[in-house]
Amino acid sequence: MASPTERTSRGSPAFEVLFLLILAIAGFLLGQSGIPVEDGGEAITIARLGGTMHPPGMPLLALLLRVSWLADEAGPVILMSLCAAFSLWLLFRRAGAAGLAMALAVLSMPAFRERVLAWDAYGPLFLLFSIALSSRAASVPLTGYLTGLALSVHPWGILLPAASGIRRPGITAAAAFLLAGASIYLALPILSAAGCAVDWGSPGDLEGFLRQVSASGYREVYGASMGRFSPEALSRHIGSIGGMLWPAFGLPVAIGAVSLFRSRSRELAALLILVALDLLFVVFINPMASGTSQTAWLTLLAFCGLAAASLRRLPTVVLLLISAAVASASLADRSDPLPDQEAEVRGLLCAAPLESGFFLSDNDLLYGCWTEKYARDARPDVVLLSTGNFSPWFERLARRYNPDLDTSGGLDEAGGPGTPRDVVVARLVEMTIRNNPGHRFFSDQ
Template sequence: MKLFEARWRSATVFIAGLAAAWVALLLYLFSMAPGVTWAHQGADGGELLAAAVVNGVPHPPGYPIYVMVLRHWLAFIGWAAPATDLAWRGNLLSACFGAASVFVTVLVAAHLLKEDPLRWLWGLLAGLAWMASPLLWSQSILTEVYSLHALLIALLGWAVLAKPLRLRYTAAAVALGVAHHLTLLLLLPAALYALITSHRGARRWLGPLLALGIGGVIGALFYIRIPLAAAVGPPPINWGYADNWEGFLWLVTGAAYRGYLVGASLGAVLQRVTTWAYVVTEQFTPVGLALGFVGLAVWDRVAPALRTFSLLWIAPVSVYAILYQTRDSEIYLLPVAWLLSVAMTVGFKSVVEWLAMRFPLRISYVAGLFAALSIALLVSTRWETIALRNDAEARTYLAQIGAELEPESILVTLNDRETFAVWYGVWGDGSLVDAAPGLIPVNESLYQFAWYQRLQRDLYPDLPGIDVSVPYLVEMYAGRRPIYFADAPTWLDSSRLQRAGPLWRLNE
């Protein structure tokens, strides 16, 4: 009988996880961007899609496992549903990753509350809360790396909290995480602590340390894909041109972005602390944040190891997000939001138990219904600001420039949004090449790197001077090829430019 009850409880948790995942998938599908988008800091999507199509290397650190998965996913959906938009297929992959992370979150929360007969309910609420958090929702409806990152965060949490004695799970989660997004390394101190406190013996640290080390080494091996892909062709999207050691280190270590992490003024850091507080509060409202603190207080009282684990999990990524001065650094707070969704459920359960001692009602079920309705209300109120089903800005831009460009044009871009959209139109779905055969896109800001100059020379050996600079290119090919700019260059006399839709055309 006890065995049957244990299996039934496990089955109810599994069913609750599937239910939450399906709800999440439906939410993401109905709110998903129909194509390539710039919303929610998602401009990288155009580049990632194009890199997957050409088997190239996207921006640092190269995301080897994501590009491999995305490349095969695009091919599979293209075979199964050939009429679908290429970017829509990539957006669908993000929705699947996001829904899978919701399923894993249910399992983790239910395990931490395994002594409660209603653990399936608490797990369900944790999963639904995580589903509706703006950070996860916004990244699960467009092509980006962060929904997979969210899934791997949840898997690492599940491995070290629910299955700490099965170290192969931890090694696998670390390997996949390192192969995808290197910020997962910031979670390893918390993971090591959770594993050590779950083992016994004088050398209880040895097994966990080996598991993390083996996982890290296996994950690092995935980066072999980068020099292999960089050397073939070469592909037109080939950051770092990493077929050599220098380019590989430049790419994987994120050398181009180091300036964003160091040298921040005290005022800038304080502003980032304010942003951190706002982003964390925004995920579950002030009430949810308060319940999260209640959950941490419960762990402090009855499970101090979980309290310490939480602090080790939250602190490194929070410091990194605060010190990393970029427009999208708040996305690195995904691990904080994930843990908060679990702690908030623990806090909510504690409040419900306090109320149950004072009211002769089935307060747990009533509270569960109230929480589910609250999550539904959050979804409805956030729909207008998060949902992208009517988003068309990036697609409209591509259509407009496609109507202006001429065959054999040179198109100069500067910023990420326009650059990655153009790359998608040229090397992704090919819409810009269809509109303007022979189109050559160049990025002015990337000419500062020797690898980009080398790449342009190898891609276009019949165009002398394309490996020098944009000003040199303009003077050499003015009157010989149509030249367009996504942004009017400040170094060029404005009298030599004329408007052409959203572009600027060089007067011959």
């Protein structure tokens, strides 16, 4: 009989299916409900109407969301729960019942839910990196293809070879398959030229396409904070990591680290490289998002790898107790890692008279109202305009669903380049109100 120190067992096919099914159901129950904040409203609008995501376009995510709408509004929840379930199944399935218990405990963690179950890029991205991490002996072409797919979800995908193991031989083949995986980006100009409803960046021509996929607009806004060491960003990032480990998850992570240090030091080094790359990427490339649910997911993946390693060494009873401690600590946290702003959005829209218009500066509220108007068809009469985004396609979207809307007063008339932003906003609002006497306008400011 194999000792606990040699536990690498595989369950029967029936248990494997049950393992995956339980995780998928748990992910669905713990997933997002109502109207999400941040990019969730954009995601469900894409799922309902189709189109392109915000820069750099994230075409694979957009296509997955569109397919998920076959299940109506439950589609994004199902999509993210499946991504979470397959990820944890790949990482923990070799440990049998103890692996299932630990996977469920991880699934219940607020740090996991707010990253992997949110309607955003990080669920599919976490799955692709989990595939790479669980198949470190994968061929170079497969690594290249997975990297291309990951890049078509989010720019973080460029780091995927670090999860699968970087090998110099076959670099040409890897590059070719990377391009094949990333070729999904060609969907962006096709969708834009076809007149898709949500058309971030309008990448229908070469100039627009290059601007979209390179996220040059973001670099213009946030470029000053990139490439420089930020102690504040580092502190926020470390705080996020500490929140993952405390009060209970740090135990299986530490046990796994010790286990790998004694027997599989190269595997430990690979996981630590992921943690280091995550830190460098956050601190130097994306410091604005440090400490939020949009970062530290790669560190979370590495910690899951370490927790999986702990399952090879300890008796099943001990592992079940540790899993129970992790889950109990998560369930004791009363804060909701997946906020629901449905009450706020409905309160705003339900109180508005017919043919109302809203100037919204808060993107959370804007995308939440998108959910009601575009995804649910709840208030088709309402006009939604942004005072924080001046992209022409925002106005095209509003005119498409409110054909009587007159937005003929453009940026040039409002002041053009060099005019202070608040002045431009005030003039655009004034012109829109003047040109649309049939609408009564409100603002969130």
